[in-house]
Amino acid sequence: MSSEHIRNFCIIAHIDHGKSTLADRFLDTCHTLSAYQMKDQVLDSMDLERERGITIKAHSIAMDYTARDGREYRFHLIDTPGHVDFSYEVSRSLAACEGALLLVDASQGVEAQTVANLHMAREAKLTIIPVINKIDMPAARPDEVKEQIRHLIDCTDDEILAVSARQGIGIVEVLEAVVARVPAPSGDPDAPLRALIFDSIFDKFRGVVAYVRLVDGSVKRGDRVRLLSTGITYDVDEVGSLRLGLIPRERLEAGEVGYILAGMKVVADAKVGDTIVPETSAGIQALPGFKPLKPMVFSGLFPVDTEDYVNLREALGKLALNDAALAWTPETSAALGFGFRCGFLGPLHIEIVQERLHREYNLDIIATIPNVQLRATLDDGTKVQVNSPADMPDPGHVAAYEEPFIEVRIITPGEFVGNVMRLVQDRRGEPHGIDYLDAERAQLTYLMPLSEIIYDFYDRLKSCSRGYATLDYELFDYMESDLVKLDVMLNGELVDALSLVAHKDKAYERGRDLVDRLRNLIPRQMFQIAIQAGIGGKIIARSTVSAMRKDVTAKCYGGDISRKRKLLEKQKEGKRKMKQIGTVHVPQEAFLALLRGQDE
């Protein structure tokens, strides 16, 4: 098929705006799948994705569409990962397309994530086709949504399509618009191979499957290719199309989207954004936009049952086969035992990994308070990278700290603007602008530290806007911050699992909060327990658990010591199950409650 009959496009949409359902309708219309294969939200293959309505991995599928002009077109629908921590991956999926459907729910209107992705699509110079979905819903207000869309992109009302994916209304019109408006790919089929990896997955039988968009040239089985970022060469074992499964083909050519199998072992070998070129070609230009994935947020993961340490290590290894962003090193905590310090892209990534460990590997995990990656400049000018509060250098030798800042975009109904502003300013957000998408929807942009959104931010944003505000962010840069390490001590002994990085102005509040919550979670013991929060040697908050005053069996008679022993053995086992911090016994439930926030 010549490239003029190929259309590569994606769908930009917020969670629950109907992206997966619309994709299902496209597949129906193009008879891509049999009724037997068809199930709701075909492209979301993980249970977690279907359930939460988010896409963790990008997916892609080819469809053959016979248009009204009588010609047959090959559509490649490239699905994009749909959450805020994965904006780089989204940008690479967009780079594989010429067009994007901007899908907006007719009753919900435009959301922050949609706008963020739309900006990226425009930077990638994609043709945007605006589509309003769920027009059959009673709460639909297509005219207002059209106004919001016109505010965002330069278009007329006539260019905005109206559909109901669930009812199958307007689907053909969308497909026709793809044919008519999205340009055919424009690569050079005779140039040396250049293929963009826009995602890769690990298949336990076949190894790494690289999803690629061929920009120039062609590739076939037996070719020797090289990945530009690593310089490693591979023999191509198989190429083909992405249908519901992998369909092998003779070759892939410029403009096409497909897959390559080349004996790569882990997804980190096929880095998203990397360029595949012929082994022999020299001086070939990499496709623009490649960035190595870098974990920005760190947290210690510990098995609740210490016996699960080995299982956790194995599970992380398996997850990493398919998650190039996940990094980890062993970590030991007096409070939590043996575990791993793990690096993540962002807070949602932490949540996804924890959830997958739980569901797919049946592991119960306790995660420490996350921190961002810091840069410390020491007195002598050396720069140190800090991934854990425990690694923070002696404050006496630190000249300055820098932490990553992000540009945050929040879209909220106008009535909650005040609440959102208060929340963000409390999190050290610096306002960068306010924009009204229509009479009722405001878009607020802020520059703020990444660290401020990884701790209890989403929930607060949702609760201060009755669930309406949505958020997206992208990394801005490292900027100087006045940071300190906050430690918690029990009778003078450091509780390593509770150490955290805090801004100096917030440290007191965080310390007070931790100390107060701990006080309610530590059972009284035979002696008084001082709970302290401190910075360096300075105590900033303190609380006390008073000593228990009565725990005695007054009568021990008749020679029946076995009854007494059983009771004490039980009491003893209770103590043994607790974590010992110096001289103090702390029930593991206390850490669980504190770190999972269950006691609030």
Add this chain to the structure above:
Amino acid sequence: MTDPAHWRDLGPGIYLHIPFCRRRCGYCDFASTTGDAAARNAFVADLLAEIRLVAAGGDFADETFRTIFLGGGTPSLLEGDQMNRILGALRDSFAVTPDAEVTMEANPESLEPERLDAFLRGGGNRVSLGIQSLDDAALRLLDRAHDAALARHRAGELKERRVSFSVDLIYGLPGLDTTAWGTALDGAIELGADHLSAYLLTLEPGTPMHVAVATGELTLPGEEEARAQYELLVDRTSAAGLSCYEISNFARPGLESRHNQNYWVRGEYLGLGPSAHSHHGGWRWANEPDPGAWSRAVQAGGGASWGMPREAGGSYREMSEAADCPILFRERVSGREAAAEWIFLGLRRTEGVPWDLLATAAGDGAAALERRTGFLAEQGLLERQDGWLRLARAGRFVSDAIFADLMAAMEDPVPVDGTRR
């Protein structure tokens, strides 16, 4: 390690469990039955049979017993001649020292002078009188059959006969404040007993008083109030010349209960009757608690199967593997368990435990145990002095927490770096 010399004349002892009560008290869950005269006669016959069977087994042939304790239940419900037959059978079947401490537990209502005299004629020389309180309201609450006047009367009869006696008291009662407790305590001290035991009320699940507290019908004193009552107890008894030699026991010097001390120094003893426990030769075992089941087993054991083990080279303990055996369970006491016993029995005594004895039993847990005892000593809960480890006064009222803590420290030593798998 050998035990301190002054512990050696404490035991071994014999405990006899007499499972009868006129009625069951509202806070009690001990093995007891109300039973009539015929039942009591049958019980005495069974007990005599068990004495003969154990003697025939030969395990205790080399022992000379130094104490006998009739507990229950209410031993004072037995007739004088029943008591004499039992004490006589013990002396016939086992070696008992002439100066043995022979104690009977008694309730004021059943300790009529003729029974008391029969007990004394049979060799008895000590009475533990269960007066519980000298506050009539408290006695009614406890569902006791006697009143304060009768308790005073019985104490007078004991004094007349110059019998060494102990009185039992209960504190921490619902509705009884510290002042009322002080009054009852002073009254008890005035009875002139050589020995006083005072127990904090412990409610066992399922007893009527437990139900009443659970439903809010009764309210127990709070932690601080209970502790204040204990402190008052220690101060008043001490002022009266009764010194605290165990968490709950007070005596004039030299008149401490030898029988009970023997339990706390992990001495050996033979228990007879339903639910009685024994400790001998590194083993602990217990009889069937149900009086009927115990009786059937003793009667069955009178046949060939009970006689066999000794001839077959076995012993009393091995009979526990035979059917129809009155022994509910038996267990060998390991080093770690012995260390735990030193902690939760030995430390009950004011004198404490020689550190070497405890450390030897603790084996490789000794170092961790020493660190922990050091810390608890710093907290004022334990004392370490002249090679002995003991509870500090402030530790007595949280002693269970201390015992469990030491047991945990000994078994689960935390490495120096604080990590633990």
